[in-house]
Amino acid sequence: xxxxxxxxxxxxxxxxxxxxxxxxxxxxxxxxxxxxxxxxxxxxxxxxxxxxxxxxxxxxxxxxxxxxxxxxxxxxxxxxxxxxxxxxxxxx
Numbered sequence: 885x886x887x888x889x890x891x892x893x894x895x896x897x898x899x900x901x902x903x904x905x906x907x908x909x910x911x912x913x914x915x916x917x918x919x920x921x922x923x924x925x926x927x928x929x930x931x932x933x934x935x936x937x938x939x940x941x942x943x944x945x946x947x948x949x950x951x952x953x954x955x956x957x958x959x960x961x962x963x964x965x966x967x968x969x970x971x972x973x974x975x976x
Contacts, residue, residue: 907950907951907966907968909947909950909968912943913943913946913947914968915933916929916933916940916943916944916947917947917959917963917968917969918969918973919932919933920944920956920959920960921960921963921969921973926940926941926944944959947959951963951966
């Protein structure tokens with residue numbers, strides 16, 4: 885019985901470690917997240933950052949995978965929840 889409790893505790897520690905590390909995003913992903921939150925299209929983001937549209941798509945895909953979301957609304961909600969965007973973002 886003690887062995888199974890230790891195994892369960894180790895499993896929980898592993899899961900907790902993964903969830904913390906999965907929230908790390910790169911400075912470029914943070915920049916793209918900010919532009920997405922402002923309502924820019926992939927094409928507009930690519931032009932303003934002087935990168936290809938495909939590169940923007942890859943960064944957005946990686947952000948959405950790390951935050952475990954399927955659409956932009958969920959992406960922004962999770963970004964706010966995890967403090968990846970300031971609470972007053974977009975307020976004038």
